[in-house]
Amino acid sequence: MANDLTDPTEVAPVDAVLASFARTPDPRLREILTRLVRHLHAFVVDIEPTMAEWQAAIDFLTSTGHACTDRRQEFILLSDVLGVSTLVESVNDRRPDPAPAAAAAGQDRTESTVLGPFHVVSSPPRALGDTIDLTGGGTPCLVTGEVRTTDGQPLPGATLDVWQADDQGFYDVQQPEEQPAGNGRGLFTADADGRFRFRSVVPRHYPIPTDGPVGDLLRATGRHANRPAHIHFIVAAEGHRSLTTQIYVADSPYIDSDAVFAVKRRLVREVETVHDPAAAARHGLPSPFRQLRFDFVLEPAEEAGA
């Protein structure tokens, strides 16, 4: 707007707002609020919202809050579709370049990705080899791998908290009527060699929930709502930094246009087809069977920084 202003001090309240936060006892909170106020005011000045647009923003935030329950987190979903979750996650996952030798030996730590909105219930503890598919739908899949340190040592007793949508693309908490609680979830403990295995179904791409305000946003902007096929993991071991990540299926639709911007190329794997009748029988699977293999490399907690 090129107009001269009747009272410029009154259209630039940012200094008054910053001053109001100047006595915040916690210096980190003061820093965050100072930056927030600067960006928020700059955003408003940039777009010069009408009062109706401001009200629409208030209404959108309110609806997003009201859509949040103990089983649904619409603000995390909003953070996800705006790329903020991945950005926050990446900022926390930044490290110096690994030493060339370690990188060549394949011992670089596994990258993390966003938690997502569906880790809202505890995963039931299960024994190695158990299935997390309680409904028998979809194509059976063996998921195997090992958990080790950046210096190549196995991590016996590492825990793997796993959650996954069913073959129709829904998590148990989204369908409390249709799915038993704990379907697609399991808490596993790696064996004495740091190895894990469990059965599931080949993951499928699926849309994030679109029946709330975030869905309205995607529709209004012509964006699709789909995530490529993946399995969530939180991998933890004594003395090591916990890893929150997702493993992606290489040939999944939307692998290049994830609605929540969370795909990292080093987390993408083929789901192999294994022709090994003995292994199939050992795992209680038909032959041939599908297998997804991924090794998790955790870094020592002391290298993780703050």
Place this chain on the structure above:
Amino acid sequence: MANDLTDPTEVAPVDAVLASFARTPDPRLREILTRLVRHLHAFVVDIEPTMAEWQAAIDFLTSTGHACTDRRQEFILLSDVLGVSTLVESVNDRRPDPAPAAAAAGQDRTESTVLGPFHVVSSPPRALGDTIDLTGGGTPCLVTGEVRTTDGQPLPGATLDVWQADDQGFYDVQQPEEQPAGNGRGLFTADADGRFRFRSVVPRHYPIPTDGPVGDLLRATGRHANRPAHIHFIVAAEGHRSLTTQIYVADSPYIDSDAVFAVKRRLVREVETVHDPAAAARHGLPSPFRQLRFDFVLEPAEEAGA
């Protein structure tokens, strides 16, 4: 963070997010979201939040949403204490400097201020001279003035939607048990000369609601929660731009440190003490009585811009 990054493209998802909004059909929505994403990502990069801080932000927004009901708007309160409401309001209230002659003649339009979170119910229509104080508390006060145009013509039939906290600093909707609905509220219609008058109580400073997330924010930052004494108005007349504003009491505590940054000096008035027994009798008030006088000047709708 000065570290080299393992994969710089993965810590700068902003371009992918901007690209995802590139096909938004509505160009205004596309512009708003583009600016939002740029500022939001820049904010995150600036502060480098920990995952715990990100989660705290999600929790704060969720609590704020859950605090919103049909009688309470915690997101407006948040917008208020961050100075955003006043900034949006001021951006929309900007005009070219008035012609010197009009300014000298006192015909500059009345400035607007924020709506605030308590205009959540309709004000009951009342006759000129009625009181909006249904509980008989506090010091009676006559509120009078006229509504006119920027060229000095009265606006007969202009409507004045009025709302005010009681003498304890609470709006009716905050105390549904203690106050009758409509206490402190009234919808008045100016007479044939554009004049209005109603009775109320002398407004008192009061804290904004501090029992929700916004109150937690104020406590954590050492800010007081008080607003100086004021009365809210929405003044409307055919062919004129509606005016949302507040009239402030000159000697009120917090007049220089409003928790929501909404005070404008030209909206501040003394509450006079009137020694006029005849006028007191005419208005049904004790003598002497208190009087707050304010004239509202509305601009034609066609000067209001977009």
